[in-house]
Structures are given as structure tokens and as C-alpha cells.
Amino acid sequence: MRKIIVHEFITLDGVIQAPGSPTEDTDGGFTHGGWTMPYWHDDIGAHFGQIFAEADTLLLGRKTWQGHGQAFEPNPAEDPFSGFKKYVVSSTLKSADAWRDSSLISGDVINEIRKLKSEPGKNIIIDGSSVLMHTLIANDLVDEYALHVYPLVLGAGKRLFPEGKHVNLKLIEATSLPTGVVYQRYQPA
Amino acid sequence: MTLDGVVESPQDWSFPYWSDKTAKFKWDELLATDAHLLGRVTYEGFAAAWLDRTDAQGFADRMNSLPKYVVSTSLKKAEWNNSHIIKTNVADEIAKLKKQSGDDILVAGSMTLIRMLMEHDLVDEYRLLMYPIVLGKGKRLFTDGMVTSLKLTESKPMGSGVVLLRYEPDRN
Numbered sequence: 001m002r003k004i005i006v007h008e009f010i011t012l013d014g015v016i017q018a019p020g021s022p023t024e025d026t027d028g029g030f031t032h033g034g035w036t037m038p039y040w041h042d043d044i045g046a047h048f049g050q051i052f053a054e055a056d057t058l059l060l061g062r063k064t065w066q067g068h069g070q071a072f073e074p075n076p077a078e079d080p081f082s083g084f085k086k087y088v089v090s091s092t093l094k095s096a097d098a099w100r101d102s103s104l105i106s107g108d109v110i111n112e113i114r115k116l117k118s119e120p121g122k123n124i125i126i127d128g129s130s131v132l133m134h135t136l137i138a139n140d141l142v143d144e145y146a147l148h149v150y151p152l153v154l155g156a157g158k159r160l161f162p163e164g165k166h167v168n169l170k171l172i173e174a175t176s177l178p179t180g181v182v183y184q185r186y187q188p189a
Numbered sequence: 190m191t192l193d194g195v196v197e198s199p200q201d202w203s204f205p206y207w208s209d210k211t212a213k214f215k216w217d218e219l220l221a222t223d224a225h226l227l228g229r230v231t232y233e234g235f236a237a238a239w240l241d242r243t244d245a246q247g248f249a250d251r252m253n254s255l256p257k258y259v260v261s262t263s264l265k266k267a268e269w270n271n272s273h274i275i276k277t278n279v280a281d282e283i284a285k286l287k288k289q290s291g292d293d294i295l296v297a298g299s300m301t302l303i304r305m306l307m308e309h310d311l312v313d314e315y316r317l318l319m320y321p322i323v324l325g326k327g328k329r330l331f332t333d334g335m336v337t338s339l340k341l342t343e344s345k346p347m348g349s350g351v352v353l354l355r356y357e358p359d360r361n
Contacts (some may be wrong), residue, residue: 012317012339012356013331014194030337062288137323151356153331161193167323169192171350180341184352186192186321 002058002117003083003143005051007127009034009036010147016130017157021040024067025158029186032154039150047183051146052080056122059113061129062090069099076100084125086115089132117141134162144187145169159176190317191292195302196326206320223292224326226283227263231241231298236269258286258294260302279284284350300328307335314357316337321350 009019017049018024018033026033058081060068065088070080080084086102089109097100105112113136126133136142147160169186176182190196227235235252239290242249257272260279264282275282286294290330296303296312306312317330347353 011327012194012354013335014192040324133215149354151341153335153337155331155334155336159193161323163325163326165323167325169211169321169323169350171321171346171352174344174346174352176341176344180339182341182344182352182354184319186350189321189348 001120002057002080002119003123004113004117004141004149005123005125006053006133006136006142006145006160007048007146008148009131010160011035011150011152011154011157013153013155014159014161015154016128018158023026025063027078027158029155030151032157034146035152035154036150039177040182041079041177041179043175043177043183044148044181047148048080051123051125051163053058054123056084057124058084058086059087059116059124059126059129060086061132062088062093064128065096065099065102067089067128069102073099087187088131089113089135089162100109109135110141113141130158130160133137133160136161138165139168140167141189144172145187146183147184149182150185152156190330191320191322191324191327193323193325194329195324196298196330197259197328202322202324203318203320204320206349206351208351209245209316210345210347211349212353213332214318214347214353216246216248218293218295218349219248221293222295223255223259224286224289224294225252226286226294226296226299226302227259230301232257232261232264232269232272234298235271235300236272238266244337258283260299260305279305280311283311290305298333300330303307303330304332304335307337310358310360312358314342314355317354317356318347319354336344 008016019036034133089105096104168189170189172185174184239252260275338359339361343355345353
């Protein structure tokens with residue numbers, strides 16, 4: 001069975017909102033967008049490279065999919081997900097034409113994702129997508145968490161883990177980078 | 190602390206992950222400490238837990254003998270040996286305590302107190318043992334509205350899935 005790999009940039013207080021830029025996601029009046037930027041290190045790219053090499057599919061919520069699609073559909077040469085099959089989960093989207101190689105999952109989400117996992121192929125990556133993420137975590141569909149933990153407390157914003165869900169994990173790796181980021185990987189215990 | 194930031198009632202979830210490395214870390218930390226600074230709730234819990242306890246290593250003896258500073262506006266008497274109540278001018282009193290010569294002042298639990306210490310920039314180091322568990326409920330160390338930048342000084346797997354993360358305030 002293929003694995004669903006969650007990748008997130010996350011703060012010490014569990015925030016995952018708008019890691020890459022100030023305008024990425026200002027929901028809830030979030031003003032800290034772009035908080036990962038001062039802490040970039042090439043090893044973060046290398047960690048992505050490892051995750052990408054073992055995957056061939058991207059699973060995203062609507063907002064994250066739209067963000068990636070707007071950025072990469074006009075610039076296929078710069079698309080890090082080129083060659084990946086994309087699935088966007090949304091109850092409002094009419095089509096998934098806005099980004100190449102995308103398919104829409106609009107109903108029966110849990111079963112559709114279970115089906116996806118049972119198909120032959122490499123791993124399935126999910127990043128951002130806080131709403132979809134909560135659904136996956138709450139239904140025990142995540143097979144690995146790859147977290148870049150930043151030395152920051154933001155005090156507000158969308159969080160990775162949903163309220164009310166207990167999960168036991170085992171640590172697979174903990175590696176610190178010179179910029180103060182710790183790469184921590186977990187799998188369900 | 191859990192992966193979702195919860196620090197409440199560690200006695201309910203941390204014991205299965207106890208390891209020799211964690212034990213050594215807590216012992217070395219206690220040896221480098223010459224005063225405890227605690228909020229009232231944690232103080233009362235610790236006093237009840239440690240007062241009559243002994244162990245071969247001497248952990249309990251040291252817990253019991255070290256000076257304790259408890260921050261509380263309501264506490265009338267602090268019965269645990271060598272306890273002092275800080276009632277008013279809390280930030281100033283703690284700043285004064287820090288200026289005295291001596292070893293580390295250790296704060297454990299004490300979520301309300303820690304928030305106040307952070308607001309007054311009185312914390313010099315955070316030592317977080319991050320447990321491989323998500324609880325989905327409970328009080329968090331970092332509550333809404335707290336914003337701070339830190340510097341990582343150490344990260345170390347402690348066995349059994351726990352990661353020690355040490356940070357200092359990034360005052361630049």
C-alpha cells in the first residue's frame with residue numbers, strides 16, 4: 001500500500017499557516033506570513049528531494065492546490081511537481097483544469113483517498129491543506145509526518161493537529177540544521 | 190510537551206517514554222539548579238508528590254531541600270521545606286532573584302507563571318522534551334497571543350521517541 005506523507009513547516013506552537021510569504025494566507029487576520037524565510041537552509045531542499053524521489057502523487061486541499069496551480073501552471077519549467085499526479089479535495093470546485101495533471105475529489109473523500117492509497121504507485125505527498133489535513137489525521141490516513149520545526153512561537157494561526165484527536169507516534173529521525181530548524185519525522189506507532 | 194504543544198498533566202502520558210537518557214538529563218538539570226520557581230498550582234502538586242518521598246539517587250532529597258519560590262496572590266502558608274512566597278511585584282522580585290549569585294533557577298509546569306515570565310523577558314532558556322504523541326486537548330505551553338523568536342542551542346533524541354529541544358531567546 002502506498003503511504004500518505006504529510007510535510008509541514010511548523011512552529012513550536014503548532015502553527016502551519018502561510019509559511020512561505022506574507023500574502024499566502026491571511027485568514028483570521030494572520031500577519032506573520034513568510035515566517036520560514038529567515039531560516040532557509042539547503043538541507044531543507046535536500047529533505048524535499050528525498051520525499052519527492054519516493055512519491056508520484058500530490059494530494060491537496062482546494063486553497064493550497066489553487067496557490068500551487070497559480071504559481072506553476074504558467075511556469076511548467078519551474079514546477080517542482082511536474083510529472084506528479086495531483087488530486088484536489090473540494091466540495092466547491094467545478095473542475096481541476098487550472099493545474100495540469102489534476103483530478104477533483106468532491107465527494108466520499110475518505111473512501112476516495114483509501115482507494116488512492118490501495119492503487120499501485122509511489123507515495124502520496126500532502127502539504128499545507130490544513131482543512132484536508134485534519135480530515136486525514138482524524139481518520140488515521142496519515143502514514144508519515146515529515147516536520148520542519150521552526151524556532152518560533154506565533155501565538156495565532158492554523159494548526160496542524162485537530163482538536164480532540166489522540167495519535168501515538170514513533171520518531172524516525174530528528175536532525176537539526178544550522179539555522180535552528182529541526183527536521184523531525186514520525187510514523188504512527 | 191506533546192507534538193501538539195500540550196504540557197498539562199504529563200504524569201498521564203509521559204511515563205511510557207521514560208528512558209535512561211531522560212533520567213540523566215533530569216538529574217543533571219537538578220544538580221545545576223539551586224532554586225525552584227513555581228506557580229501555585231504546580232507548587233502544591235510538587236509538594237504533595239515529593240514531601241515524603243526518598244530514593245537511592247537522592248533526587249527527592251534534593252527536590253525537598255532546595256529553596257522554592259512560589260508565586261501566588263492567594264497562598265497563605267508554604268509548608269514545603271525551604272519555601273518562600275512571592276506575592277507582589279512579581280517581575281521585580283524574580284529579576285532580583287536572578288541577579289543573586291548562584292546556579293540555575295528551574296521552572297517546571299507553572300503555565301501561568303511562564304506566560305508572565307515570557308511577557309517580561311525573564312526566561313533565559315527553554316528546555317522542551319517533545320514527546321511523540323498528539324493529545325488533541327489540554328493546556329498548552331504557548332497560548333494564543335504569545336509571540337517569540339528563539340535560537341536553537343541543542344536538539345537530541347533521548348531514546349523512546351522523545352526529542353530534547355533547547356532554545357534561548359533570540360534578542361537580536
